[in-house]
Amino acid sequence: MDGEAEVAVESGADLMRTLHDEHAAALWSFVLGLTSGDRGRAEDVVQETLLRAWRRPELLEQHGQDERGHSSARSWLFTVARNIVVDQWRARGRRPEALMDAVPEQSEPDRTDAALQSMLVSEALGRLTPEHRAVLLECYFRGCTAGQAASHLGIPLGTVKSRTHYALHALRLALQEMGVVT
Numbered sequence: 001m002d003g004e005a006e007v008a009v010e011s012g013a014d015l016m017r018t019l020h021d022e023h024a025a026a027l028w029s030f031v032l033g034l035t036s037g038d039r040g041r042a043e044d045v046v047q048e049t050l051l052r053a054w055r056r057p058e059l060l061e062q063h064g065q066d067e068r069g070h071s072s073a074r075s076w077l078f079t080v081a082r083n084i085v086v087d088q089w090r091a092r093g094r095r096p097e098a099l100m101d102a103v104p105e106q107s108e109p110d111r112t113d114a115a116l117q118s119m120l121v122s123e124a125l126g127r128l129t130p131e132h133r134a135v136l137l138e139c140y141f142r143g144c145t146a147g148q149a150a151s152h153l154g155i156p157l158g159t160v161k162s163r164t165h166y167a168l169h170a171l172r173l174a175l176q177e178m179g180v181v182t
Contacts, residue, residue: 022073048084120175120180124171132163132171134153135153
């Protein structure tokens with residue numbers, strides 16, 4: 001049985017394995033040249049090409065063999081890959097690069113707002129009484145339940161609950177005085 005006949009008989013997973021084993025290395029080298037050495041993009045194009053072949057196995061069967069008796073599936077795969085690269089290139093042409101270049105890519109999210117909020121809350125907590133500050137630290141910053149906070153602070157549960165209520169009210173007033181909240 002020749003290569004094309006084997007491909008036609010095999011199931012989806014076998015087809016993908018056969019296509020990958022026979023053509024992926026050559027296809028990747030070809031696409032790497034088309035993508036100017038962008039390895040990630042080349043891998044994506046090869047994967048998309050093989051996926052299209054898997055979805056449409058009847059197209060591979062139509063291509064049979066070339067005049068030398070070799071499978072022409074490779075030429076079909078190369079054509080599909082080239083078309084994918086061309087389509088990507090055209091799509092990039094529709095998006096103005098000036099706009100894309102204007103926004104710098106960040107490897108990490110900007111933490112400026114979080115740092116500023118942390119500083120403001122810290123300053124507002126400093127304006128509270130030590131008792132109120134201790135309850136808020138246990139319940140909100142350390143994640144304790146009211147019962148756990150009562151145990152840690154050595155005060156009754158009801159006292160933790162009332163102090164938490166009044167501490168949150170005092171914290172809001174402190175933040176209003178600082179102009180943070182209205």
